[in-house]
Amino acid sequence: MTGTRGKRGSGRMRIPAVVVLALLVLLTTGAGWVYLKLNGNISTFDADGLSDDRPGAGAAGQNVLVIGSDSRSGGNSGLGGGEGDVGRSDTALLLHVYGDRKHAVGVSIPRDTLVDIPPCRLPDGTWTAPRTRAMFNSAFSVGESAKGNPACTQNTVEKLTGLRVDHTVVVDFEGFSAMTSAVGGVQVCVPKDVYAGDLNPHLGARGDLLFRKGQQNVSGQKALDYVRVRHGIGDGSDIGRIRRQQAFVASMIKKVRSQGFNPTTLLPLADAATKSMTVDPGLGTADKLLSFAMSLKHIDLHDIKFITVPWRYAGDRVDIVQPDADALWASLKADRTIDGQDATGKGSGSGGGTGGAGGGTGGGAAQADAAAPVKGDGTRISVANGTTVTGLAARAAAALQERGFTVTGTSTATDRDQATTVITFGPGQAGRARALTRMFPGAYVRGDAADGISVTLGRDYAAASSSSSSGPDAGPGAGPGAAPGSAPGAESSAAPSGASSPEPKEQARSADDDPCADLSYG
Structure with a gap:
């Protein structure tokens, strides 16, 4: 199943990796203190697979790669995940937290983007040959293990962007389902009526009504259905789904913020997240997660942005648009917000190489x-x-x-x-x-x-x-x-082109935006 307009009715039904993006809720609400009780939940992946040829560490902002697994292993088997026990990732988001700790932007990378994948370590310790113009999401499946290959995805993102990824987090959709229930559901908006046949094109019929057009509250399985549906809305592409996924995460952040820092609410949320979380060794303990999360609690909703890497269709795949993408990566390296402001946190005395x-x-x-x-x-x-x-x-x-x-x-x-x-x-x-x-x-x-x-x-x-x-x-x-x-090119990177002609420009979404705004591409 590809995420582009050329194959709307083909392939397997899989949960997109946006289910893992709910981690952003914990990273941007100051809920990190609850991790002090949750060490036993956290798993780490093997950092031996990280490349020796990496970009230099940032001196101000930090980059967190959030990716997801949709295999049927463990408790995910009953939630409609991918086939077999191989870990798969449909989408990834690179979260850049600026040096002033008052701004953050999440950049979505479509799963069908054609990229160069550098050598990646296999489970037996050998390394693959580099690949050119491979689908981005295939990096996570290198080695065909149930846990996936987050190190390979991280290497690919670093090669693509020239940015050093400070931390990588993988979360499965079982945890996402539990998180949405823990917060009492999330307000979402549907641009049109959605039926079971839109969720599963192999159903052979329209099926039951899943969502009525308009704004509504979803949690658990219903939330999973919302973030994974793509057929029957807009052009049926993964691009449109990414926009709705970004809107979902923004809405979830608002929900948690509105409830306040209440342990009764936050502890179940953090418990659900950490049980399904795999992180790099640098975030492998509760106190490390605490330190990072608490540094982000003062980011205002309006200053949490979501965009998609500048893109264009390339047949059934997606190409990255240049020089737009390079301008975006340069702005992140320079710790400039997407509207061109300096967000380095001058005078903070942050160190680094x-x-x-x-x-x-x-x-x-x-x-x-x-x-x-x-x-x-x-x-x-x-x-x-x-x-x-x-x-x-x-x-x-x-x-x-x-x-x-x-x-x-x-x-x-x-x-x-x-x-x-x-x-x-x-x-x-x-x-x-x-x-x-x-x-x-x-x-x-x-x-x-x-x-x-x-x-x-x-x-x-x-x-x-x-x-x-x-x-x-x-x-x-x-x-x-x-x-x-x-x-x-700051004007371009302030609102990176969604694609070069004939695709339309895409505007950034803020976490405080109307949940019904700009949901569907096509």
């Missing part, structure tokens, strides 16, 4: 004033051209020299297809490197063992500098109207 622009890397060095001009004061810096645009490094070098930097050399990077400009810095240069992001908006900043600073120019700089003014205050990459800290 690498991070997005302004990410507060290293030693709590003070953030540079975004309004102040960048002054090199003789700082040594090298520049490499990571694109095919002739003369790009020389152009940047000239602008840097005007600001007082000492350019030690220009060169051509080995990789000439870099989407995002990268600034690396050595000991004692973190503050200067972060200040450079005002000259190279959207650049990714990371620590390096070498001395000094180096800049490897990406296509973002090439695009911005081609339209920049020539005034001395413009700086490299500062196109007309660009604000400090705004990436080239």
